[in-house]
Every structure is written in structure tokens, then in C-alpha cells.
Amino acid sequence: MVQLVELGLIEDFADLFTLTRDQILSLERMGERSTDTLLVALLGRLTGERGVDVPNPVVV
Secondary structure (H helix, E strand, C coil), rough: HHHHHCCCCCHHHHHHCCCCCHHHCCCCCCCHHHHHHHHHHHHHHHHHHCCCCCCCCCCC
16 A cells, blocks of 8 residues: 555555556566456455455455
8 A cells, every 4th residue: 555655656545446457566566466356356346246256365
């Protein structure tokens, strides 16, 4: 989360839903799998889907 704010990618939590895959991949310690897991979780929240399978939740 700190990286996102420091890089100016987000100002508040709502901005998480505007992040692109490339922006997330550019963060330290965010590989393809972690990025995809985060995007699936965000999409589930955005669409209101329950039960989205996120095997390894990512803490940003």
C-alpha cells in the first residue's frame, strides 16, 4: 500500500480499482501470480461476486 501511495498510483482505497496489471507488476515483490491474484480479488469486489477463488490472497 505504501508503494502505491508513494508512487502516486493511488490516493485512497477507491483508486485500487483503477490500477492496471502493468502498474501492479511494476511494484517491488509483485510477480505475475501475485498481481493476477490481486486483480481477481479486486474484480470480485468490484462486481460484487462472492466466492471468488483466491488461493493466496495478496496483502499490499
